[in-house]
Amino acid sequence: MKIEAMNWMQVEAYLQQDDRCVVPLGSTEQHGFMSLAVDNILPERLADEVAGPLGVPVFPTLNYGITPYFRAYPGSVTLRVQTYLSVVRDVLDSLYEQGFRRILIVNGHGGNSPAQGFAGEWSADHPGAQVLFHNWWNAPRTWQEVQRIDPVASHASWMENFPWTRLPGVTLPDTQKPMADLDRLRLLSPAQLRQTLGDGNYGGLYQRSDEDMLALWAVAVQETAGLLQHGWAPAVQDRSEPLT
Template sequence: MRIQDMNWGQVEARVAQDDRCVVPLGSIEQHAYLSLATDMILAERVSVDAAQPTGVPVFPCLPYGMAAGFAAFPGTVTLRLRTYLAVVEDLLDSVYRAGFRRILLVNGHGGNTPVNPLLAEWMNERRDASVKLHDWWRAPRTMAKVVATDPAASHASWMENFPWTRLEGATVPNFSKERIDFAATARVDAWRKRERIAEGNYHGVFQRPDADMLAIWQVAVDETRHEIEHGWH
């Protein structure tokens, strides 16, 4: 259930019976020919689809993350590390104050993972709470399905090209891009990185058949639902 479809009284009644909630984390950044909001769209959608039969509330996705490496691409929004950690801490404090004690963060952007030390510190101060960070796209079963489909999968490649991340009128190329030099892009600023990665795909084809994508999506939804339902103790 989306939290936007509830009022405060319903939340209060719900948390008295079940203290679980889901908070998706995204990013607004270049994804080659796909939506700049790809990470936000996917994190929130997989959360909602996974939580739907459980009744667990899903908060709106935090759209902005840490994407400094893509700062040279227009439309990318990036928060500084200290800003992001402060925002996530305030989010956790807010849902905790509402009574939620089991909080699943469904993350859609690899650049957000430095939040892990904050989660450990936060739980040390609230020993009755449990927080899990679930990187949905690289969770074991989902990534195994991706690799079985096509091991040449990466940022802004086919593996993020779902019907709901495509843009009308944005023509997607039909070739397989060579793998970028990750070491070379890691040691330069965002503007030189942009020169080295061109449109933004890291490697692989830009699109695969919808049947492949929907099969991967079902695995991702099931795996995310398992995180909602299990492993809290």
């Protein structure tokens, strides 16, 4: 359940029985014709759908991420890598101090990848704790479903265009945009990237049917739920099970 629906006394009582929580990571950045908050909307919704039925707390999404390459697109906001990792460290330290030991990070933005390496380092420095860093969109089963539906898919294309990330009154192109050269894009300045990329879609159709999107979402929910329930190393004590 979302932490906004709990008070501190309820969290304290929860920690007597379980030590899991979920922290979504996102980014505020251009997504073509879709919301600038796509990378916040998706991990937060996914975390809530997965953790809610289990009564596991979901903390507020970190809505700003590492996205310097999109600075030429108005509305895109980036943090420096050092700043970002400091914030992630402080969040994890706070949760650990209070008794959380199994922390699932549901990440919605590829640019936040430095935090994945940091999560492993942090876990190594905190015996008895474990952080699972989950890039929901390219996790094995979810990415397999993307490929099954349409292998031409990338940032700001159909694969992020769910009913809850679309904007009312916005008409999308009905064409399939050729895939951008990702290696070349990485060499460009923000202004050059915007000039090259145009509307922000890296490649693929702009929208597919709701049937396709709900099928993809169902796989993502199931895969993420499996991690939250069964993805922990045996060495981490499972307080969600009755003690004997």
